[in-house]
Amino acid sequence: MAQVLEFKLPDLGEGLTEAEIVRWLVQVGDVVAVDQPVVEVETAKAMVEVPCPYGGVVTARFGEEGAELPVGAPLLTVAVGEGAEGHRPAADPGTDGGAARAGEQPGAGERRSEGSGNVLVGYGTSEAPARRRRVRPQGRASGAAAGSGTAGSGTVGAGSSGAGVPGRANGRVRAAEPVDGPVPVISPLVRRLARENDLDLRELTGSGPDGLILRADVEYALRAAAAQGGRAAREAGPHPDGTVREQALAATTGATATGATGSAGAAVPPGDVRIPLKGVRGAVADKLARSRREIPDATCWVDADATELMRARAAMNAASGPKISLVALLARICTAALARFPELNSTVDTEAREIVRFDHVHLGFAAQTDRGLVVPVVRDAHARDAEALTSEFARLTESARAGRLTPGELTGGTFTLNNYGVFGVDGSTPIVNHPEAAMLGVGRIVPKPWVHEGELAVRQVVQLSLTFDHRVCDGGTAGGFLRYVADCVEQPAVLLRTL
Numbered sequence: 001m002a003q004v005l006e007f008k009l010p011d012l013g014e015g016l017t018e019a020e021i022v023r024w025l026v027q028v029g030d031v032v033a034v035d036q037p038v039v040e041v042e043t044a045k046a047m048v049e050v051p052c053p054y055g056g057v058v059t060a061r062f063g064e065e066g067a068e069l070p071v072g073a074p075l076l077t078v079a080v081g082e083g084a085e086g087h088r089p090a091a092d093p094g095t096d097g098g099a100a101r102a103g104e105q106p107g108a109g110e111r112r113s114e115g116s117g118n119v120l121v122g123y124g125t126s127e128a129p130a131r132r133r134r135v136r137p138q139g140r141a142s143g144a145a146a147g148s149g150t151a152g153s154g155t156v157g158a159g160s161s162g163a164g165v166p167g168r169a170n171g172r173v174r175a176a177e178p179v180d181g182p183v184p185v186i187s188p189l190v191r192r193l194a195r196e197n198d199l200d201l202r203e204l205t206g207s208g209p210d211g212l213i214l215r216a217d218v219e220y221a222l223r224a225a226a227a228q229g230g231r232a233a234r235e236a237g238p239h240p241d242g243t244v245r246e247q248a249l250a251a252t253t254g255a256t257a258t259g260a261t262g263s264a265g266a267a268v269p270p271g272d273v274r275i276p277l278k279g280v281r282g283a284v285a286d287k288l289a290r291s292r293r294e295i296p297d298a299t300c301w302v303d304a305d306a307t308e309l310m311r312a313r314a315a316m317n318a319a320s321g322p323k324i325s326l327v328a329l330l331a332r333i334c335t336a337a338l339a340r341f342p343e344l345n346s347t348v349d350t351e352a353r354e355i356v357r358f359d360h361v362h363l364g365f366a367a368q369t370d371r372g373l374v375v376p377v378v379r380d381a382h383a384r385d386a387e388a389l390t391s392e393f394a395r396l397t398e399s400a401r402a403g404r405l406t407p408g409e410l411t412g413g414t415f416t417l418n419n420y421g422v423f424g425v426d427g428s429t430p431i432v433n434h435p436e437a438a439m440l441g442v443g444r445i446v447p448k449p450w451v452h453e454g455e456l457a458v459r460q461v462v463q464l465s466l467t468f469d470h471r472v473c474d475g476g477t478a479g480g481f482l483r484y485v486a487d488c489v490e491q492p493a494v495l496l497r498t499l
Contacts, residue, residue: 002080003079007052008073009069009070011071018043018069018071019048019071020041020043020066020067020068021039021063021066022041022047023039024038024061025038025040026039026076027061028060028061030058031056031057032056033055034052035051038058048407052076056080058076062208063075063209184208184210184211184212184213190213197222199222279371280371280373284372287433288431288434290434291432296471297469297470298470298475299466300475300482301465302482303462304486304490305460306489307460312492313329327365327417327419328389328390331381331389332385332389333488333489334381335382336484336495337485339382340484344437344477345358347436348469348471360382360414361415364377364378365378365418366417366418366420371403374405375413375416376399376400377396377411396409415437415438417440418440418441419442420442422444429465430467436469437471437473438466438478438481440465440485444462446461447461464482465482
């Protein structure tokens with residue numbers, strides 16, 4: 001007898017709590033193999049293809065493309081074992097999809113669950129313990145697939161009848177039959193939105209799988225209550241069309257409502273747009289806000305004559321071999337400076353009230369991409385020469401632009417190099433990349449009047465800035481670090497002492 005196993009969104013990396021579905025790679029009724037990628041998701045740090053640890057027939061998908069799911073939420077269900085073929089939804093023989101499925105080899109879905117070779121938090125590499133689940137009737141699964149795009153456990157279409165369809169009584173929306181356990185809400189954002197607006201979630205019928213209450217359900221209930229002249233929010237029911245709920249809401253208000261801040265019923269002036277803080281932008285916002293809250297930062301800066309550094313780089317690139325990038329030379333200077341001032345290569349453990357000083361340098365560097373600002377990390381930068389640093393910077397930059405960075409390549413940094421000179425600006429007071437203790441900023445290198453060897457000359461000048469956590473060191477240490485960096489920029493031969 002087939003078993004229906006539920007595959008939940010795994011923990012894809014350090015500190016990630018949610019992911020957005022970008023593209024489904026399988027359809028309901030498809031046969032999947034162990035470790036086959038089934039969905040492409042975008043986290044706050046990277047685009048990731050999620051492999052399924054089970055082999056069998058996909059019986060349900062949870063969530064549309066563009067929807068956000070928290071870690072631990074169901075992604076899909078897979079029927080495994082003997083009889084799994086019987087869990088495919090009925091297909092219209094007149095459609096291409098039905099013809100294609102009819103042509104599949106019989107018994108292709110009768111694979112037993114095997115161990116997954118991909119290590120996913122919560123799954124491991126051996127066979128996961130199966131949890132028996134009641135299989136839904138075949139007709140209901142196919143109907144849900146056609147009505148909502150999430151087969152097997154989606155809501156029944158508005159025009160159909162059944163026990164799971166909410167009905168109206170005396171102008172109220174009657175909730176579906178109650179289920180065992182708590183209110184069907186997964187997202188803490190949905191709970192917070194309802195709590196802030198005094199909305200009783202038990203009065204709502206969710207449009208998600210198995211009656212799951214979505215953010216769109218709460219937003220529509222609040223908007224409907226406001227449109228009815230101040231009636232209690234719980235008097236309003238879900239929008240009849242659960243698949244276009246947010247679009248209908250935007251059309252009636254002239255703006256995209258997020259419900260994250262302020263009153264959901266407040267009118268948005270025409271022309272104003274609300275943009276959800278999610279994905280990379282949301283992760284950046286959260287991290288910068290946390291840095292400002294927790295880190296008492298200070299900034300110092302100095303101008304430096306980079307003429308000799310530029311000449312040294314030109315001489316390196318004139319010789320045979322790979323070209324050396326400027327950021328690689330700056331990174332080499334950073335690692336040398338951190339060896340002399342290790343206080344800045346550290347973090348603060350607030351719970352233990354201790355400073356943790358690292359014996360390695362994992363150097364992050366700010367990179368602007370179409371998805372937003374990301375900070376890839378060069379592992380063991382202190383052990384790399386200029387050529388190796390150039391190669392690694394190029395690889396990580398290309399991966400960042402293509403959206404292929406893994407969570408491991410975006411976490412674990414101990415110090416950050418921020419070359420904001422590429423934007424054509426001279427200086428900045430950057431925010432420390434929490435939980436690190438310092439960040440070196442580099443402005444543009446431009447010709448400026450400069451006193452050189454007692455005479456006024458035109459030199460290549462750069463402004464350097466250091467923002468640091470004042471808990472890990474005093475101004476003398478920070479000033480010494482920045483002065484050493486400036487000395488290396490002005491006289492690259494200084495680095496020869498530490499090679």
